Amino acid sequence: MSENVNDFFFPKNTVGNISVEEKDQLKNYLQVTEAFARVSYMSIYIIDYQNRNFEYVSDNPLFLCGHSADEVRKMGYDFYFKYVKKDDLDLLLKINQAGFDFYERIPVSERKLYTISYDFHLLNKDKAVLINHKLTPLFLTEAGKIWKAMCLVSLSTHTDSGNITVFKQGNNEFWSYDVKEDIWRNEEKVKLNERELDILRYYAQGYTINEIAEKIFISPDTIKFHRRKLFEKMQVNNISEALSYVTNNKLL
Structure with missing residues (x-):
């Protein structure tokens, strides 16, 4: 594939001149972003689709691959060509195209409500690290194009790229993209009952199985039974993955 940053930008979301009214959206937003970055464990950066660069990159180290935040900001999309695994670059371009195709079908008034999430590998000191990347619109043009978007980077709970x-x-719905068949499938989020939510809340607070059993007046074996059912529902392997799942999907 060509190493051209313009490959990441599509005519469907070309942002030209920005009106005075559109610029009014920007008041103090970078200060708010910086404050969010100070209290979040995630790496945060902002894409400017008009100028085709990174407007802001946080100091959180996960996304920086050994660089300073300012160095990554200046690299912009060249950062991807340098630090994303070659196999995953083609995937990112396909996700970009599929994401904008999906976005075009959404009413303009609802576009800020949507977030796309996917996993890919970053090369950090020659080690491939699977990260989760979430992108959500910050500012739209009057025509509904994404002008600026916020991206959140955290460690993935999966084992492979995509997702x-x-x-x-x-x-309560979400849409998953099948790369091979090039289609979006509409699905429903996992539904958890109150007992399952109680168990997850106590796990999140660091309680052991025996301590949780005492708190909710059931046996440790019953806790293990519910935990096993939770893993099956969420298709995860351990409690850390389960907590990441419910956090990412806003179930807890």
């Missing part, structure tokens, strides 16, 4: 999903705020 492409779109979520809508306040909606």
Whole structure:
């Protein structure tokens, strides 16, 4: 594939001149972003689709691959060509195209409610690290194009690249993208009952199985039974993955 940053930008989301009214959206937003970055464990950066660069990159080290935040900001999309595994670069371009195709079908008034999530490998000191990448619109043009988007980077709970999903705020549905068949499938989020939520809340607070059993007046074996059912529901392997799943999907 060509190493051209313009490959990541599509005519469907070309952002030209910005009006005075559109610029009014920007008041103090970078200060808010910086404050969010100070209290978050995630790496945060902002894409400017008009200028085709990174407007902001946080100091959180996961996304930096040994560079300073300012160095990564200046690299912009060249960063991907240098630090994303070759196999995953083609995947990112396909996700970009599929994401904008999906986005075009959404009413303009609802576009800020949607977030796309996917996994790919970053090369950090010659070690491939699988990260989860979430992108959500910050500012739109009057025509509904994404002008600026916030990206959140954290360690993935999966084992392979892909896992492409779109979520809508306040909606129990989500859409998963099948790369091979090039289609989006509509699905529903996992539903947890109150007992399962109680167990996860106590796990999140660091309680042991025996301590949780005492708190909710059931046996440790019953806790293990519920935990096993939770893993099956969420298709995860351990409690750390389960907690990541419910956090990422806003179930807890």
